[in-house]
Amino acid sequence: MIVSVLLSCFGIARCKGSQWLRWSLRVLVLASAVASPFQVAQAERIKDLASFTGVRQNQLVGYGLVVGLDGSGDQVRQTPFTQQSLTNMLSQLGVTVPQGTNMQVKNVAAVMVTARLPAFAQPGQTVDVVVSSMGNAKSLRGGTLLMTPLKGANGQVYALAQGNLLVGGAGASQGGASVQVNQLNGGIVPDGAIVERGVPTTYAQNGMVRLELNSSDFGMAESVVAALNRRFGARSATALNARTIELRVPTDPSSQLAFLSQVENLQVSLPPARARVVINARTGSVVMNRTVTIDEAAVAYGNLSVTINPQQQVSQPNTPFGGGQTVVTTNTDIQVRSDNGTIKHVRTSANLADVVRALNALGATPQDLLSILQNLKSAGALHADLDVI
Template sequence: MRYALAACVSATLAFAPAMEAAAAAARIKDIVDFEGIRENQLVGYGLVVGLNGTGDGLNNSPFTKQSLQSMLERLGVNTAGETVRTANVAAVMVTANLPPFGTQGSRIDVSVSALGDANSLQGGTLLVTPLLGADGEVYAIAQGPVLINGFRAEGDAATIISGVPTTGRISSGALIEREIDFRLGSQHSLRLALRNPDLTTARRIALSINDFIGVPTAVPEDPATVRVTLPAGFNGNIVDLLTDIEQLMVQTDQPAKIVIDENSGIIVMGKDVRVSTVAVAQSNLTVTIAENPQVVQPNPLSFGVTAVEPNTDLDVVETNSNLALVNESITLQELVDGLNALGIAPRDLIAILQAIKATGALQAEIEVL
């Protein structure tokens, strides 16, 4: 059993590098976007009716009043010159995403957001609203009851608001009326767009595809694009080819980068971040101010009054830190250990990293959010 256990441990150690490399790889379909397979944004303007007195004030939202009168006129109700007073209508913007290859008659979800001074869309119903694309054409029609995630309750002296009651969603609330004219199966050449552009990753994708197909089918055009051409004699169309290659595993590469969010003090480092040998010192200055007012009484049998004299205790403490040596790092773990050895807060670490970058000792790009 002892020899068997030793053999098992040896086999595990032997396969560890292979397992690590496999863990760093990703499928092609997870790191690229295929040309033509994309969503399209839709937007529309409409009215939500049936609100329980929580709609727009028509005097404060003239567009709501104009839209209401125009809608009534189209339905045969003449309100010209009449005073319209209702708080049960709200003007809203309706947005949706048209999925790739969405067919006529299928349904999509829509989001509804109040445009005027409505307090809540609870209980409202969206009237027929055309949804337009970037080209100004109508691609879907939305209508239905609005579901909100919050609520608003108010009394004479207090108001309670939970969530955002002026936004809502209609599940399957729009019907697709127009399709995007793009026939993927008839294409003979297609581009793959890398979500994280990188020259090395683009070349690895092309090599992986060519090795799988057996002929030079893929060509990297730039760090963000790999063009795939349907090879001659391929038994199928471009859809069959993409189905075959999207499952291929590719080891991605990325530049050395440090991302800093100064508002929250978050620091994220890539695994390829390197730093040359530097010496770092960091000093903290603490100023303590305490107010201890004292009461002063007048002398006996005098005409003085009791007074309060201010008394301020001011203390300044400066903690000096000797120079700490951060050795040249080989791995990200060693770099983190070297910086943590200084015992500094994340916000101070941000300033130190920027100072190390200024000396030229940090081989990484710093991106501040």
């Protein structure tokens, strides 16, 4: 079609000079717009697809106390460990609390402190910590975390946390009524932990490193290996399985950094992702990727609702001194309603936009849509993997 348009332009006497150039540009732009949907290839950096084996974070956890709360701390009767922790801390500071003392710890809360120790972390660096109440404190807003050792899975102390809490929630209560925005029993301390011990990180052994893909996929592993071999030479990379790729690196440690940086930023053309629909049964949300397709099908659905409405009726005597008695009776109204189910025609959908348009045409609620997608999958009309979380 493009060639015929250009030839016809040559045959027109007036199509000369700049006019011919404008016609050519219009045709080429039209051709690129038409062909682009079929030529677009998904390209990703290797750093977005995989990570190097051995370069990882480590989880840290600790138990501590938050002080300075405005009467919103733990209650002594329900959380005796808070009082015990406070007594032990004071004894370490040289303060002796007599036994049997009834301590009021409304301004103190027992908390769990968690953090992530990044790879290559060295002593003196700082990391963020997350502080969460483990008692019945009403709010940690305005509190200060006291020095808390953070330990790894081996029981060794790797960091010390301390600082003022940053709580994103807010709330107020008075006379039995309360209002709350976001969470008040948790917060963070930015740069609140100082690393005291680093974790040795080893990622290269015998001139080889391993790349671990974020998801197991034979097609993705093949594409990554092909891109690495084109960039760094044949047999530089080998796929051990659908998730692990072995890569040859320079033996000189000073050259490994630049080499691995090039590996991370290498662009890889990936095959289309596997069609997948993720269903969250708790929230009723449905998320699907662009490779999901639907075959022609017929769908019928209906709703059954049961409504129970209790009402209390109070009967009082006419005069307060007549000797009568107030009687309270409860009348319960139960209604069962069934919406008429209708059969909807779902046409074949070859792309995500058509799938969304077809599902919206059903007019189903999100909860109904969960069942409809599962039934479409069972009937063979939905071409995608269903993941229910």
